[in-house]
Amino acid sequence: ERSSSTMSLTNEADAYFAENPAPPSLATAKKQLDDFISTHVAQNRRVVLITSGGTTVPLERNTVRFLDNFSAGTRGACSAEYFLKAGYAVVFLHRQWSLLPFARHYTHSRNFFLGHMSETADGGIEIEDDYAKTLLPILRAYKKTQKEGTLLMIPFTTVSEYLHLLREAAMSMRPVGANGVFYLAAAVSDFFVPSSEMSEHKIQSGDADSMATPVTGAPRGKTLNLHLSPTPKFLHHLISTWAPTPALVVSFKLETDPGILLAKAKQALRRYGHRLVIGNLLKTRSWEVVFVENGQGGKEEDERWKEDWIRLEGGEKGKGEIEALIIPEVVRRHEGMMKEVAGSNGNGVNDD
Amino acid sequence: ERSSSTMSLTNEADAYFAENPAPPSLATAKKQLDDFISTHVAQNRRVVLITSGGTTVPLERNTVRFLDNFSAGTRGACSAEYFLKAGYAVVFLHRQWSLLPFARHYTHSRNFFLGHMSETADGGIEIEDDYAKTLLPILRAYKKTQKEGTLLMIPFTTVSEYLHLLREAAMSMRPVGANGVFYLAAAVSDFFVPSSEMSEHKIQSGDADSMATPVTGAPRGKTLNLHLSPTPKFLHHLISTWAPTPALVVSFKLETDPGILLAKAKQALRRYGHRLVIGNLLKTRSWEVVFVENGQGGKEEDERWKEDWIRLEGGEKGKGEIEALIIPEVVRRHEGMMKEVAGSNGNGVNDD
Numbered sequence: 159e160r161s162s163s164t165m166s167l168t169n170e171a172d173a174y175f176a177e178n179p180a181p182p183s184l185a186t187a188k189k190q191l192d193d194f195i196s197t198h199v200a201q202n203r204r205v206v207l208i209t210s211g212g213t214t215v216p217l218e219r220n221t222v223r224f225l226d227n228f229s230a231g232t233r234g235a236c237s238a239e240y241f242l243k244a245g246y247a248v249v250f251l252h253r254q255w256s257l258l259p260f261a262r263h264y265t266h267s268r269n270f271f272l273g274h275m276s277e278t279a280d281g282g283i284e285i286e287d288d289y290a291k292t293l294l295p296i297l298r299a300y301k302k303t304q305k306e307g308t309l310l311m312i313p314f315t316t317v318s319e320y321l322h323l324l325r326e327a328a329m330s331m332r333p334v335g336a337n338g339v340f341y342l343a344a345a346v347s348d349f350f351v352p353s354s355e356m357s358e359h360k361i362q363s364g365d366a367d368s369m370a371t372p373v374t375g376a377p378r379g380k381t382l383n384l385h386l387s388p389t390p391k392f393l394h395h396l397i398s399t400w401a402p403t404p405a406l407v408v409s410f411k412l413e414t415d416p417g418i419l420l421a422k423a424k425q426a427l428r429r430y431g432h433r434l435v436i437g438n439l440l441k442t443r444s445w446e447v448v449f450v451e452n453g454q455g456g457k458e459e460d461e462r463w464k465e466d467w468i469r470l471e472g473g474e475k476g477k478g479e480i481e482a483l484i485i486p487e488v489v490r491r492h493e494g495m496m497k498e499v500a501g502s503n504g505n506g507v508n509d510d
Numbered sequence: 511e512r513s514s515s516t517m518s519l520t521n522e523a524d525a526y527f528a529e530n531p532a533p534p535s536l537a538t539a540k541k542q543l544d545d546f547i548s549t550h551v552a553q554n555r556r557v558v559l560i561t562s563g564g565t566t567v568p569l570e571r572n573t574v575r576f577l578d579n580f581s582a583g584t585r586g587a588c589s590a591e592y593f594l595k596a597g598y599a600v601v602f603l604h605r606q607w608s609l610l611p612f613a614r615h616y617t618h619s620r621n622f623f624l625g626h627m628s629e630t631a632d633g634g635i636e637i638e639d640d641y642a643k644t645l646l647p648i649l650r651a652y653k654k655t656q657k658e659g660t661l662l663m664i665p666f667t668t669v670s671e672y673l674h675l676l677r678e679a680a681m682s683m684r685p686v687g688a689n690g691v692f693y694l695a696a697a698v699s700d701f702f703v704p705s706s707e708m709s710e711h712k713i714q715s716g717d718a719d720s721m722a723t724p725v726t727g728a729p730r731g732k733t734l735n736l737h738l739s740p741t742p743k744f745l746h747h748l749i750s751t752w753a754p755t756p757a758l759v760v761s762f763k764l765e766t767d768p769g770i771l772l773a774k775a776k777q778a779l780r781r782y783g784h785r786l787v788i789g790n791l792l793k794t795r796s797w798e799v800v801f802v803e804n805g806q807g808g809k810e811e812d813e814r815w816k817e818d819w820i821r822l823e824g825g826e827k828g829k830g831e832i833e834a835l836i837i838p839e840v841v842r843r844h845e846g847m848m849k850e851v852a853g854s855n856g857n858g859v860n861d862d
Contacts (some may be wrong), residue, residue: 164857214578217523220766220792221699226578229608254619265617266607272652275637275645283642283649285627290635293627297635300624351735359766360792361629382701384736414572414711441574442710 170390175325178318178353182466187312187323191249191330194310198247203308204337204492206246207327209344210234211253214433215351216384222360224316225386227345230266231256231445233410233481234343238309239299240485246339247308251327253321254313260300271409317347321392328400333391334501338405339492340396345412391428404499406492407432411450414440422465423450434491436484445480446472449487522742530670530705539648541663543601543682546662550599556689556844557677558598560588561696563605565669565740566705572669574712575710576668579697582618583608585762585795585833586695590661591651592837598691599660601679603672605696606665611651615634615645660708669699673744680752688851690757691844697764701738745782756851758844759784763802766792776815786843788836797822797832801839807813 191409196204211226211234235257238248250259257266264271267390274289277379303309312327314320331338361382397407411426413419415441423437427450437448453462469485470476550557558812562578563586587609594611602611609618616623626641637645655661664679666672683690713734749759763778765771768791775787779802789800798821805814820835822828 218766222580222764222766222792224578224580226576228576230575231700260624261622270613271616272612272649273656275649277646279647281643281646282639283637285635285637287684291633293635294629294633297624297627297629304625359789380739381739382736384734384738386734386736388734407669412574413714414570414574440574 163293168395171392172482174390178321180322181314181316181319182192183312183319184322184326185245187340188326188330189328189434190310190312194247194249194266194307195333197307199333200339202337205249205331205334206241206339206341207249207251207331208234208238208241208341209251209320209324209346210238211256211306213253213282213320213347214315214344215317215347215349216356217351217384218357218360219353225347225349227347228440229253229256229345231258232262234341235259235262236479236481237341237343237485240481241341242308244485244489246281246308246489248303249327249331250309250311251323251344252311252313253313258298258311259309261342263296270406289345296501307485317350317389318353320344320346321389324392324396325400328396332402335402336403336404336496339404339488340401340405340407341488342393342396342407342409346392347389350389351384352387385429393426397430397432399449404495406434406488406495408436408488411435411437412440412443413437418467420450424452424464427452433495442474445476447480447484451491520747523744523747526742527674529630530673532674533666533668533671535664535671536674537679540678540682542662542664543679546599546601546659547682547685548702549659551685554689555599556691557601557683558593558691558693559601559603559675559683559806560590560593561603561672561698562584562590563608564697565672565699566568567603567669567699567701568708569703569736570709570712571705572711577699577701577736579699581605581608581697583610585613586693587611587614588833589693589695589837592833593693593841594651594655594660596837596841598841600655600662601683602661602663603675603679603696604663606667610663611661612648613618615648661689665787667704669741670705672696672698673741676744676748677752680748683757686757687754688756688848690754691840692753692757692759693840694745694748694759694761698744699730699741702741703736704739723826743781745778745784749782749784757845758786758840758847760786760840763787763789764792765789766796772800772802772817775800776804779804785847786840794826797828799832799836803843 169347195205210229211231212229212404214224215331217223231252234250234252236259238259241248248259252258265469274286275283276286279285312323314323328340331340401407409426409430409432411419411423413422417441419437423435426435427433433451435450437450438446446467449464449466449468451464453464466487468480470478470480470483534721547557562581563583565579568576569575569577583604586602586604588611590602590611593600600611604610626638627635628638630636664675666675680692683692745761753759760784761778761784763771763775764853771789771791775789778787779785785803787802789802798819801816801818801820804815805816820832820839822830822832822835
């Protein structure tokens with residue numbers, strides 16, 4: 159029996175998907191996802207769905223302006239490489255043009271790639287030795303994923319596209335069961351402009367405040383007022399409905415105020431009932447994160463909070479990438495969960 | 511004698527720069543600009559300042575969310591290549607991580623660059639022949655700019671950084687005089703949140719409406735309200751004060767509604783007193799633009815509007831880039847202006 163608050167959450171989600179149309183890319187994405195998942199389920203390979211980058215909230219239907227969430231995609235793109243290295247197949251649901259696994263090493267670099275290339279005698283192009291040395295492991299790892307078909311990349315831009323694709327991807331993951339991980343690193347818009355209330359055309363800075371929408375143009379020299387509605391809490395729907403029940407769901411919590419980080423992480427675990435939140439602060443996220451887990455789950459008096467800080471040796475000036483520490487820790491917890499599931503099923507555990 | 515409305519515009523700009531601090535990068539940018547400009551003035555080379563990409567309006571000081579303007583940087587990055595080809599030195603003031611000249615051919619491509627590379631027998635990396643053939647002209651053009659020092663790239667992110675850097679760049683262009691062009695393709699925020707009124711930390715979707723700022727958090731489930739102030743009209747200051755008087759200033763006007771494009775272009779020319787607006791529509795901008803010029807200038811009854819549409823042959827499905835048509839036309843008009851200036855100075859014209 160679902161409580162009335164759960165029913166209203168469900169209605170809220172259903173209404174959202176009805177009112178905000180699916181992206182044109184959805185049918186193709188579904189096909190790609192189903193093919194990808196069935197290939198890896200047949201090989202008993204673990205699969206992780208990684209979300210990465212910020213979602214946008216368009217202010218006009220013919221979009222000239224939009225609200226965006228700060229996220230280069232570093233966490234997601236970097237983590238993808240380490241999950242692949244750990245033998246997982248990766249579905250990389252990312253903000254279009256944000257950082258991609260492998261490509262991130264040269265697309266968003268101040269070190270201009272073309273500056274390291276030169277023309278050969280026979281009209282070809284070679285990459286200079288020193289640069290090639292650093293690129294080689296990346297090229298090899300990329301080629302391996304291509305050979306094994308272990309990387310599927312799906313782009314989104316708006317929050318609406320993201321939610322439709324996330325739902326589709328999560329449902330496609332059902333056959334993966336306990337072999338599945340959801341690693342939700344994307345920065346998702348908390349607020350949006352409903353499709354039906356969006357301005358058709360570019361809001362004019364000189365317009366009088368006469369448009370019957372929540373996004374009103376402003377008389378020249380006056381303020382622009384935006385009134386945005388809260389996005390449905392998709393994490394609830396992912397965990398309760400879309401995703402396979404035994405999968406490990408890892409959500410991220412980014413805060414700017416250190417004083418509230420742990421409280422917000424625990425709040426999320428209480429609210430959504432999943433196992434693990436990775437908390438981080440805007441300013442230190444490249445070298446420290448905290449794993450927050452509720453060991454017991456269930457009632458508040460039974461809570462056994464575990465908070466494990468992972469930090470790069472050397473802190474801010476540390477060498478290497480913190481994802482090299484994060485992913486093995488996530489994998490360890492995933493294996494723990496898989497053992498629990500197998501134990502309760504009376505099965506042995508398949509180790510890949 | 512300045513009118514009171516001009517005085518208030520000036521005060522508005524001064525106030526803006528006083529209240530919105532310069533980016534840390536400003537001093538370095540000034541040095542780079544001065545060196546770059548003096549080199550090319552000494553060679554009597556024409557210089558174009560191209561602005562490209564969208565500016566952001568942060569909603570928090572520790573920025574988690576921001577308002578952005580849709581602009582991949584295609585127009586600016588592509589135009590830069592054609593200006594370089596035409597012999598201009600280019601200052602490329604661009605949104606960080608948006609498209610760059612030359613690099614644009616592989617950074618934002620669905621055609622994964624790594625997929626066209628392979629390891630050589632001696633542990634190096636080569637680029638496969640077919641792909642190398644297409645990249646070769648780009649590599650050559652890039653190497654030429656490096657050799658001649660004709661490309662200076664300066665990044666910005668926020669509208670505040672952009673305006674500080676634009677002012678610095680425009681003032682640094684003064685020695686260029688009539689040899690200078692301003693090609694303002696960036697999508698600049700019309701509205702912003704004043705620094706003093708910005709939220710310090712990430713706005714919480716669960717916050718009560720109690721913050722004394724124009725950006726108020728919302729109680730869980732309620733709306734988020736944003737109240738933004740109009741940005742000062744920087745184009746006025748660029749033309750009247752910052753830039754060298756005889757330079758050609760080209761501004762862009764992007765609209766989504768075809769019915770108002772020409773009116774808006776003319777309005778801009780009347781308002782700012784420059785020579786040329788390039789108008790385009792969101793949906794057709796990759797294959798058609800309109801050059802709008804006021805042949806006479808001055809009083810409304812003397813206006814002689816010229817509207818010249820430039821279209822790619824084949825329209826939307828046309829081959830090639832429309833910038834290959836736009837830039838020669840801009841250069842032609844620049845040369846016309848240079849002749850006018852030289853004529854009124856009693857000098858001959860230096861053709862480069």
